[in-house]
Amino acid sequence: MKIETLVEDVGVKLLQLAVTKLPQDVKESLQQAYREEENGAGKTQLEAILKNIDLAEKTSTPMCQDTGVIIFYIKAGAQTQNLDKIEKALSKATIRATKEVPLRPNAVNPFTQKNSGDNTGRYVPFIHWEIVSGNTIEITVLPKGGGSENVCSLGMISPGTGVKGLKNFVIDTVMNAGAKPCPPNILGVAVGGGADIAMKLAKEALLRPLNESNPDPELAKLETELYDAANMTGIGPMGLGGKFTVLGVKVDYAHRHPASYPVAVAFQCWAARRASARIHADGTVEYLTHKVM
Ligand code: SF4
Numbered sequence: 001m002k003i004e005t006l007v008e009d010v011g012v013k014l015l016q017l018a019v020t021k022l023p024q025d026v027k028e029s030l031q032q033a034y035r036e037e038e039n040g041a042g043k044t045q046l047e048a049i050l051k052n053i054d055l056a057e058k059t060s061t062p063m064c065q066d067t068g069v070i071i072f073y074i075k076a077g078a079q080t081q082n083l084d085k086i087e088k089a090l091s092k093a094t095i096r097a098t099k100e101v102p103l104r105p106n107a108v109n110p111f112t113q114k115n116s117g118d119n120t121g122r123y124v125p126f127i128h129w130e131i132v133s134g135n136t137i138e139i140t141v142l143p144k145g146g147g148s149e150n151v152c153s154l155g156m157i158s159p160g161t162g163v164k165g166l167k168n169f170v171i172d173t174v175m176n177a178g179a180k181p182c183p184p185n186i187l188g189v190a191v192g193g194g195a196d197i198a199m200k201l202a203k204e205a206l207l208r209p210l211n212e213s214n215p216d217p218e219l220a221k222l223e224t225e226l227y228d229a230a231n232m233t234g235i236g237p238m239g240l241g242g243k244f245t246v247l248g249v250k251v252d253y254a255h256r257h258p259a260s261y262p263v264a265v266a267f268q269c270w271a272a273r274r275a276s277a278r279i280h281a282d283g284t285v286e287y288l289t290h291k292v293m
Helices: 003-020 024-036 040-059 083-100 159-177 195-205 217-232
Strands: 069-077 126-132 137-144 153-156 185-193 246-256 262-268 275-279 285-287
Touching: 003 083, 003 137, 003 275, 003 285, 024 040, 024 246, 069 083, 083 126, 083 137, 153 159, 153 195, 159 185, 159 217, 159 246, 159 262, 185 195, 185 217, 195 246, 195 262, 217 246
Parallel strands: 069 126, 185 246
Antiparallel strands: 069 137, 137 275, 153 262, 185 262, 275 285
16 A cells, blocks of 8 residues: 555544544543542533543544644654655545544634635644654644633743742643633643744643653652642632642653743643554554554
């Protein structure tokens, strides 16, 4: 099979998996939150979310009407042939998935307000590239819902305030967001780099499994502190109060300019959809986030 056909087929499958079936780590985290939530209204919301997830999986239909704007992350082996065919293949996959899954058309021209109708357009789907060693192609899709996207925030805070300023900025952002991002959320937090780098890292941090702690002990500690503080806000599931405003916090960083201290907070909603697959040189496909029969 030609690489472009294979990538297109894998792209459609990843989109279908992502919007109909949450990765196991997210599902388990929501189940744990349901068991431990003490607030009645919050617990009822988590129960409804879990029923919804179950139904979506059984009927193979999207778990939320907002199937997001489509973002792909690619780790391309430097020895892989025909990398120039991949962007077009993923665009075709998006058009096909919009009809076949189906996905809600979510790509709107900001000047004409015209919806393209097939989830493609200028820079949509957006593709992040990383060149790695080897000869495999790893593709991850992140369908990003609008509600959680609308409260993402970037602060160019004073370098003098340091980590304390970072913590304040993150918790203020969570408080301001309230119920809007459909909590319980996952927070991607990144500090350093420039404005664009911080937000890129924060959003990419949302791809990390909830059950994997940060390999850097200092960052792991910061993640726990931010998780505890965010959950102390009491915003709770869908903003109706409770212990679970966030399911997890993932932190990343880049070195910074001495005069700058960018802090980015990316929100993911309870519908924390992501799906990944690795295409090997012999054409075999390994699905990494979902079991595929
Ligand atoms: S924020 Fe997430 S759960 Fe809420 S409507 Fe958007 S995609 Fe759906």
